[in-house]
Amino acid sequence: DIVMTQSPDSLAASLGERATINCKSSQSVLYSSNNKNYLAWYQQKPGQPPKLLIYWASTRESGVPDRFSGSGSGTDFTLTISSLQAEDVAVYYCQQYYSTPLTFGQGTRLEIK
Amino acid sequence: QLQLQESGPGLVKPSETLSLICTVSGGSISSSSYFWGWIRQPPGKGLEWIGSIDYSGSTYYNPSLKSRVTISVDASKNQFSLKLSSVTAADTAVYYCARHDTIPGWFDPWGQGTQVTVSS
Numbered sequence: 001d002i003v004m005t006q007s008p009d010s011l012a013a014s015l016g017e018r019a020t021i022n023c024k025s026s027q028s029v030l031y032s033s034n035n036k037n038y039l040a041w042y043q044q045k046p047g048q049p050p051k052l053l054i055y056w057a058s059t060r061e062s063g064v065p066d067r068f069s070g071s072g073s074g075t076d077f078t079l080t081i082s083s084l085q086a087e088d089v090a091v092y093y094c095q096q097y098y099s100t101p102l103t104f105g106q107g108t109r110l111e112i113k
Numbered sequence: 114q115l116q117l118q119e120s121g122p123g124l125v126k127p128s129e130t131l132s133l134i135c136t137v138s139g140g141s142i143s144s145s146s147y148f149w150g151w152i153r154q155p156p157g158k159g160l161e162w163i164g165s166i167d168y169s170g171s172t173y174y175n176p177s178l179k180s181r182v183t184i185s186v187d188a189s190k191n192q193f194s195l196k197l198s199s200v201t202a203a204d205t206a207v208y209y210c211a212r213h214d215t216i217p218g219w220f221d222p223w224g225q226g227t228q229v230t231v232s233s
Contacts (some may be wrong), residue, residue, distance in 0.1 A: 001176075031182055049211075096217075101176060
């Protein structure tokens with residue numbers, strides 16, 4: 001199984017500040033034949049299901065604000081929120097879909113300082 | 114737009130079988146383009162993929178649960194279902210159903226989730 005490890009476990013940032021969440025996979029999720037990273041990011045607010053933010057490591061889902069961006073390749077990935085808004089308070093998860101079993105990171109809780 | 118809704122008992126006794134249904138609306142479960150999955154989230158914890166099924170009934174299970182899981186599809190009702198046998202307290206979780214475009218793939222959209230508690 002591919003183990004996904006996120007850091008930090010929790011993060012507090014001020015409104016308007018940049019927030020960065022990291023995700024590391026135990027093996028590469030870059031598929032060489034198409035040069036795509038099989039990595040997605042989700043946002044989960046309290047009492048709600050996860051919401052897809054980003055797939056292919058850096059492609060923003062339709063309707064997701066452009067302050068959310070994804071980067072990285074191979075085994076190391078980052079979700080960046082460029083200017084933190086109050087509505088961004090949530091738990092964020094990465095997920096690899098390079099192989100089954102599909103696996104998620106343990107989550108990063110983002111709060112406002 | 115496509116919507117998914119989980120339903121089933123909220124309380125299951127230890128050693129019994131957990132049974133849930135996901136009803137799909139706003140689209141056909143028979144589309145050959147999609148897969149339909151179950152994911153669970155124990156209280157205060159992260160997400161665990163349980164398994165998925167495609168329109169033809171081909172299934173893909175997490176090896177950690179494979180011996181206890183059955184996922185099936187009922188195209189006539191636009192539903193797919195989850196059965197998890199021999200449950201214990203460790204199976205207490207919010208259970209989500211979701212769609213994905215490929216297997217493996219990302220999940221979108223998700224149902225609202227249903228809480229299942231295993232307790233006598």
